[in-house]
Amino acid sequence: MRLPLTYVVAVLSYASCVRSSFSSQCLAFNPQNSIFNATLTVREYVTAGTNILFPDNDASCGRPSQAVSVDLCRIALHVPTSNRSSITMELWLPETWQGRRVLASGNGGIDGCIEYENLAYGTQHGFATVAANNGHNGTGGHDFLNNPDVIIDYAWRSLHTSISQTKSLASKFYGNTYQKSYYIGCSLGGRQGIGAADRFPSDFDGIIAGSPAVDFNHLYAWRASFYPITGKSTSANFINASLWSTIHTEVLRQCDTLDGVQDGIIEDSSLCHFRPEALLCSNGTTANCLSPAQVDIVNNIYSPFYGSDGKLIFPAMQPGNELLAASGLYSGMPWPLSQDWYRYVLLNQSDWDQATFDLADAMLADEINPSNIRTWPTTLEPFSSRGGKILTFHGGQDQQITSYNSPRLYNHLASGRDASSTQLDEFYRFFRISGMGHCEGGPGAWAFGQLGGSPAVGVPYEPSSNALAAIVDWVEKDEAPETMTGTKFVNDDPTMGISFQRNHCRYPRRNTYTGGNASNPDNWQCKYV
Structure with missing residues (x-):
């Protein structure tokens, strides 16, 4: 008409x-x-x-x-x-x-x-x-x-x-x-969100805090520790990007099928107890294998970082992120963020060399704790008691902040509140995103509206598949997210269609394959195991 x-x-x-x-x-x-x-x-x-x-x-x-x-x-x-x-x-x-x-x-x-x-x-x-x-x-x-x-x-x-x-x-x-106040951030932004809930509990009603850089002082010490472990890129035992690719292939060989599916994704990296000794050079072979010194380097990277007092400084790096970390923490170069933090904040010494980093430097960071930046809350009770909600997530292949630190925070809060998972879930829900790097990227189904920019915002604005929509419904309708459906776009381009999806579980549940087409999210279930 x-x-x-x-x-x-x-x-x-x-x-x-x-x-x-x-x-x-x-x-x-x-x-x-x-x-x-x-x-x-x-x-x-x-x-x-x-x-x-x-x-x-x-x-x-x-x-x-x-x-x-x-x-x-x-x-x-x-x-x-x-x-x-x-x-x-x-x-x-x-x-x-x-x-x-x-x-x-x-x-x-x-x-x-x-x-x-x-x-x-x-x-x-x-x-x-x-x-x-x-x-x-x-x-x-x-x-x-x-x-x-x-x-x-x-x-x-x-x-x-x-x-x-x-x-x-x-x-x-x-x-x-x-009417309502919300927050969205990842990495440092995740720490900012958790810190705001702790320091200013009335600032926000709902918080999205991804891959949070909490226990900040210890995190920056942990990051600084990689350069002395890997050595300079010119050192005799340095592991270059090509060799890290070989290591990644071996990680997948040992751990990819632990979830029952061979797809290049380690669904739960905490189950992967990687043994680099499998790549030890033998019978005169020197290519695509590790020397004894290099095996020690890899084992050090995948080990928890302890202080001289035997107390944990920061959890171990999880396996599976090797392709991403090879150009970052494993690159044989000083980690610039830690270097600047020590130079311009902790030491006021602009020529400090990260190669000299030791346990004394690690302990110093938390002793100074500038502006009380640590961000390691015990209960978040004032925030939760006024109805505040936190949706947090962490990628299982994070190359900058080990994904093991987010379960550590979850358990720390549960212990501080003397709360069960069911009780903690009333205001704080944590989702492990398999196959995701730092805040985004990776082989997994990692797009779920968790940050601005494509392709994370290429998903529908619906609570089941979009973190921003989910936190709004949780705050305003008291409809908490049970799972978070992530999407993997073809070539990470929303215009090219969907490769597969996966329903990511809230911790401490584990995503468990039940059979059939693994690309179908309905063929996975969240279970306590």
Whole structure:
């Protein structure tokens, strides 16, 4: 049926009027008047489909632009946090404010990089979304040197300040009080989420905390320990990327079929007790095998890290991540994040050499515990008692933070609360994502809306398969996620279709193959075993 021309013109005129009204609302908003000493640096109306450019963004952050899918009002503010530090925060306000929800995004590493992809992701689903730079710009730690105030911003103040201001500013902009507050982050962002629940239990109602960098001081010591173990890339016993590929093949030979399926994915790496001795060179063979010294290196990498007092500093690295870690922690190069943390925060010694790292350095990190950054809560009782919910996850092939640390945190909380898994699950649910690297990537079904950017956001916005939708339903409908369905796209490209899916289980349940087509998620069950 052909619509009358007058009707079509009226509809287009109305849409144009609404768009013009929101644009005017945006350009008339003066958020800096509500924040002491704040400076407005950007205020612009952005239409759906725009690719926003960030010419002044620190190049090390690697985010020169960001496409947006909805009409929004973009606000950027410079906000002082002390007499010698400040944060830059970006608040993106979508035209349609769904459920009067606000969302904050975390950061990564030791960086001060705004995660624009999470701003776009949040506004796509109607959240007033904020992200901040943690009090400094770029991925390095130079700005921490001799400035404890910047360290405070990094440890907690940047996130707390930005979400506190967002609640107020969003309510003023839309003329309605916000209803619920959410958080999304991975790695350092995971630590920020857990830390916020501990330090400021009323900041968020729902938190997505992926691959959390908790027990932060010990984590950065553990990471620093790899360089002395592997040796320099020029050392005689160094294991290069090609040999790590051989080791990975042997890991899969020993452990891939423990779950009953040969698919290149170790469903539960805690069952894999890898023996590198199987690759020991013999009978004069020197290619694609390990020398005795190299066997010792591999065994050290896959062993827990203990202090001189015999107490655990950090759990062992899990096997299965060799292809990813070969260019990172196993590369025969200093781990830059740990090096900067020791140089500019712990030691104030800009020429410190990570090759000298020893147990004394490891113990020093936790003794100093700058700005109480450790993040190792015992109960999270104030957060849970007000109805807060945490959805956390960790990839089984994480190449930067061992996936064994997240069960350790879960068990630590259960012990601190004297709670059973059923009781802990009332507010804290942890999902092990088999075949996923650090926050994303890997051979597993790893896309489940856990962070902005493709392909994680290529899944439907439904609680069963999208972490952001799941945390909203848990908070607002008390419908907790039983499993989290992950999707593996062909070539990790949502436009090429789905390769397979898997229902990832909440800890301590284990995903168990029951027979049939392993690509069918219904042929796996979550069991206590």
